Structure formats: C-alpha cells, structure tokens
Amino acid sequence: MRRRKQLEERLRNAESYEQWSQAAQAWDDLVGLAQWRKMDQTRLYDHVSIRYRLDRLRALRSRQDDIGLLFTLNEGIHGNMAGMGKAAVHSRSKFGTKHLIEDYVDEIADALKHIATTNNPKIDFEAKLDFFNRASQCYGRSALMLSGGGALGFYHIGVVKALLEQNLLPNVISGSSAGSIVAAVLGTHNDDEMAQFMDAKNLAFEAKQEASWFNRMFRGTRANIDIHDLQNLIARLIPDMTFEEAYRKTGRNICISIAPAEPHQTSRLLNAIASPNVYIRTAVLASCAVPGVYPPVSLQAKNVYGDSQPYLASRKWIDGSISDDLPAKRLSRMYGVNHFIVSQINPVVLPFISRKKKRGGLSSVFTGIGRAALTEVLDAQRFISQNYLQDMPRVNMVLNSMHSLAKQEYTGDINIVPSFRFYDLRKLLAKLSEEELVGLMREGERAAWPQIETIRTCTKISNVLDDIMEDLQDLEVEAVRKLQGA
Numbered sequence: 467m468r469r470r471k472q473l474e475e476r477l478r479n480a481e482s483y484e485q486w487s488q489a490a491q492a493w494d495d496l497v498g499l500a501q502w503r504k505m506d507q508t509r510l511y512d513h514v515s516i517r518y519r520l521d522r523l524r525a526l527r528s529r530q531d532d533i534g535l536l537f538t539l540n541e542g543i544h545g546n547m548a549g550m551g552k553a554a555v556h557s558r559s560k561f562g563t564k565h566l567i568e569d570y571v572d573e574i575a576d577a578l579k580h581i582a583t584t585n586n587p588k589i590d591f592e593a594k595l596d597f598f599n600r601a602s603q604c605y606g607r608s609a610l611m612l613s614g615g616g617a618l619g620f621y622h623i624g625v626v627k628a629l630l631e632q633n634l635l636p637n638v639i640s641g642s643s644a645g646s647i648v649a650a651v652l653g654t655h656n657d658d659e660m661a662q663f664m665d666a667k668n669l670a671f672e673a674k675q676e677a678s679w680f681n682r683m684f685r686g687t688r689a690n691i692d693i694h695d696l697q698n699l700i701a702r703l704i705p706d707m708t709f710e711e712a713y714r715k716t717g718r719n720i721c722i723s724i725a726p727a728e729p730h731q732t733s734r735l736l737n738a739i740a741s742p743n744v745y746i747r748t749a750v751l752a753s754c755a756v757p758g759v760y761p762p763v764s765l766q767a768k769n770v771y772g773d774s775q776p777y778l779a780s781r782k783w784i785d786g787s788i789s790d791d792l793p794a795k796r797l798s799r800m801y802g803v804n805h806f807i808v809s810q811i812n813p814v815v816l817p818f819i820s821r822k823k824k825r826g827g828l829s830s831v832f833t834g835i836g837r838a839a840l841t842e843v844l845d846a847q848r849f850i851s852q853n854y855l856q857d858m859p860r861v862n863m864v865l866n867s868m869h870s871l872a873k874q875e876y877t878g879d880i881n882i883v884p885s886f887r888f889y890d891l892r893k894l895l896a897k898l899s900e901e902e903l904v905g906l907m908r909e910g911e912r913a914a915w916p917q918i919e920t921i922r923t924c925t926k927i928s929n930v931l932d933d934i935m936e937d938l939q940d941l942e943v944e945a946v947r948k949l950q951g952a
Contacts, residue, residue, distance in 0.1 A: 536589060725784050739800055
C-alpha cells in the first residue's frame with residue numbers, strides 16, 4: 467500500500483513525460499499489468515489472428531520474399547484489425563498496451579518501409595505508387611481537434627507541447643474559438659519556430675503577456691471587452707498569412723470552424739482546400755466572436771493582385787464552437803481522416819466526458835426515452851425559432867445556438883481531458899492570472915501524457931504511409947522534370 471501511494475504521488479508530481487512514464491511502468495509492474503501486457507491472450511481482441519499475421523510478416527521478411535510480403539500487406543491494413551484498436555485494449559494499463567499489438571504495428575511499419583525502398587525488379591515504381599496510394603486511402607489518417615473554451619484555451623498549448631515533444635502531432639489540425647488560436651499558431655510556424663515557442667521561458671513570457679492582456683480587457687468590477695484587444699492578441703501570435711501561404715510554409719493542414727451570424731446559413735470549415743486565400747487572422751477573429759461579447763466578423767481574403775478584399779461580403783460570422791466545435795465529418799470528407807484525437811476543454815461538456823468514452827454529444831448522456839424526448843424538444847425549439855421568431859433576431863440566434871451546442875459530438879477516439887470536470891463558467895471570459903495560465907498549460911501536458919503511447923501506437927502506420935507517399939510523390943515530380951529537360 468505504501469509503494470502504491472508513492473507511485474501515485476510520482477505520477478501526480480511528474481515534471482516531464484519521462485518522469486511520468488517511468489512511474490507509470492513501475493505502477494503497472496506493481497499491480498500486475500506489466501505481465502498482462504506480455505501475454506497475448508485476452509477477450510478484448512482477436513489475439514490469435516494478430517499473432518498469425520505477425521509471424522507471417524516476419525517470416526516473409528526474413529527470407530526476403532518481397533512478392534509474398536506485398537501480397538500479404540495487400541490483404542488489408544487498417545487500425546482496428548481483429549479489434550486491436552478498441553479503446554478497452556489501450557486503457558487497461560497506464561503505459562502502453564499488449565506487446566503483441568505494439569510488435570504487430572512495428573512490423574507493419576517496417577514492412578511498409580521495406581517495400582518502399584526495395585530494388586526488387588518485380589516491384590517497380592508504378593506498382594509501389596499504386597499500392598501505397600490504395601493503402602493510404604484505406605488506412606486513413608489521424609487529426610487533432612482543439613475545442614472551444616474561452617480563456618481556458620491555454621490548456622491546448624500544454625497538449626500540443628506534449629505531442630510535439632514526442633513527434634506525435636498530427637498533420638491535420640482543427641480548432642474552434644479558443645482552439646482556433648492554437649491551431650493557427652501551429653499552422654503558421656514551422657517545427658523550429660514551434661520548438662522556440664514551446665520553450666519554457668517563452669511560455670512563461672506568453673503567460674505574463676496574456677495575463678496583462680486580461681488585465682487590460684477587464685477593468686474595475688465590470689468587464690469592458692474591446693474587440694481591438696482580441697485583434698491585437700491575434701496579430702501578435704499569428705503572422706499575416708492566408709491558409710494557402712501557411713500550408714506552403716509548414717505543411718500542416720489547419721482548419722478553423724466558424725458559424726453564421728444569420729439564420730438559414732450553414733457553418734464553414736476554413737482551410738487551404740476550401741478557402742485558400744482567406745486571411746487566417748480574420749478566420750480566427752470570427753471563430754472567437756462569442757455572441758453577446760464580440761460583434762460578428764467579416765472575413766478578408768487576398769485577391770489576384772495581392773490586395774485584401776472582403777470574402778463573402780454579405781456574410782458575417784461568429785464563434786465556431788457554437789455549430790461545429792469538433793468538425794469530424796468534414797475532416798473525414800476533405801482529408802480522409804478516420805481517427806480523431808480530441809483536446810477538450812469546453813466546460814459546458816466536461817462533466818459528461820471521460821478519457822475512455824467514445825464519440826458522443828451532450829444528448830448521449832441520456833438513454834432511451836430520455837434521449838428521444840430531448841431530441842424532440844430540441845427539434846421543436848428550432849422549428850419555433852425559425853418560423854415564429856424571425857422578428858426577434860437575438861432570441862432566434864440564442865435558441866439556434868443552444869440547439870447546435872446540444873446536438874454536437876464532443877468526443878473522439880482518444881480524448882485528452884483535464885483532471886477537473888467542473889469549472890466556474892464565469893471564468894470563460896474572466897481575468898486569469900499568470901499563475902492560472904501556466905497552470906492550465908501544465909494541466910494540458912499532464913492530461914496528454916497518459917495518452918501518448920496510445921497515440922504513438924494508433925498513428926504510427928498512418929505516419930509511415932504519409933512519409934512514404936511524400937517521398938514517392940517527390941520522386942515522381944523529379945522524374946517528370948528530367949523528362950521535360952531531356
């Protein structure tokens with residue numbers, strides 16, 4: 467019992483992922499979960515199938531049977547093979563999962579790299595390109611989704627810091643409201659710049675700067691919020707770039723959710739595909755425009771002459787978390803994402819979310835008749851607001867926002883949520899001290915650490931496929947250039 471309490475204290479007080487992982491592995495060893503990881507057997511997944519495929523892949527590679535290896539890989543590569551992607555398999559131990567699953571993922575990754583680089587004349591460049599195109603499309607990819615959360619958005623910085631330090635940051639990143647600021651910082655700064663940004667001294671400086679900003683924004687006993695303060699914050703953190711310019715610089719696919727200020731309009735997900743010429747700063751400003759706090763925002767885009775002009779001039783936009791806090795469906799359609807890592811700090815939904823819970827919305831906390839009744843009430847409210855409250859635009863907007871908030875999904879495949887579940891909603895737009903902001907960043911880091919090995923295992927194959935596809939496409943471009951120059 468004493469040893470268990472010591473390890474619990476080490477886990478709580480860890481100052482780095484290395485310290486946390488050492489304590490987590492010691493915990494698993496103490497309670498018998500280290501032995502559980504070594505054993506193939508469990509009812510949680512089809513261990514027999516995974517063991518058979520692992521042994522087969524190893525045998526083919528050992529006897530250099532590239533054709534047989536390619537055929538076996540062609541039989542199917544997906545993240546939930548034989549149930550190995552189930553959340554229950556990855557949440558039993560504090561550190562990692564079954565060794566069999568980790569070994570199988572490593573072997574798949576090594577086999578893919580081998581096929582990509584083999585000089586076997588029977589597997590030419592066209593065959594490789596065809597195989598890896600299909601494998602990439604079938605396997606899919608991961609995305610990081612950063613929720614709204616007002617002043618609590620500093621939590622996302624800690625989450626991102628933990629992922630960057632382990633080289634696990636997905637290439638597709640979405641953000642709404644407060645999350646859009648962090649997503650935009652990531653999308654406009656390359657890895658070297660992000661390493662400098664995430665330096666402990668710089669983060670302390672950022673916390674001091676933002677605490678000063680909060681002090682300016684909240685004067686006396688009554689909040690005096692000026693959108694120019696938010697504009698200055700965004701201008702300080704985010705370079706003046708369009709989505710396309712940011713993608714060319716960093717290669718990150720950042721997406722920002724915005725909601726329409728008018729009824730009968732649809733929300734949008736701004737990115738380098740759908741809105742390449744929109745200025746990111748205006749997208750972030752719109753996504754942070756909380757109704758009743760900031761006025762709706764018009765977007766700006768760069769025209770063919772390089773000048774700024776209104777984008778969808780007749781439209782205005784508000785807080786993206788109202789209609790699409792976590793835009794999973796749109797990310798799936800646009801980027802082939804089928805695995806979602808969620809950093810969730812929205813205090814409205816935190817009481818209903820756990821790290822182990824799969825996707826769901828506020829309505830998912832109700833079951834049976836209760837869920838059906840809630841759905842009926844929400845749909846009736848929306849019908850009334852759209853048909854009978856047209857002359858009351860503010861009431862209409864509030865009711866429609868409530869409907870959108872309640873009907874959304876707020877979780878993903880891996881949920882990074884803080885240790886606290888209830889937070890004073892008044893602090894969403896409250897003056898936070900430097901210590902509180904640093905505390906939020908540290909909370910984000912610590913919340914991410916227990917998910918690091920799960921993320922590593924679940925994203926390794928897709929990351930390898932992305933790297934291989936990038937290399938093959940570079941070779942294809944180079945070959946075309948040589949032909950043109952010949």
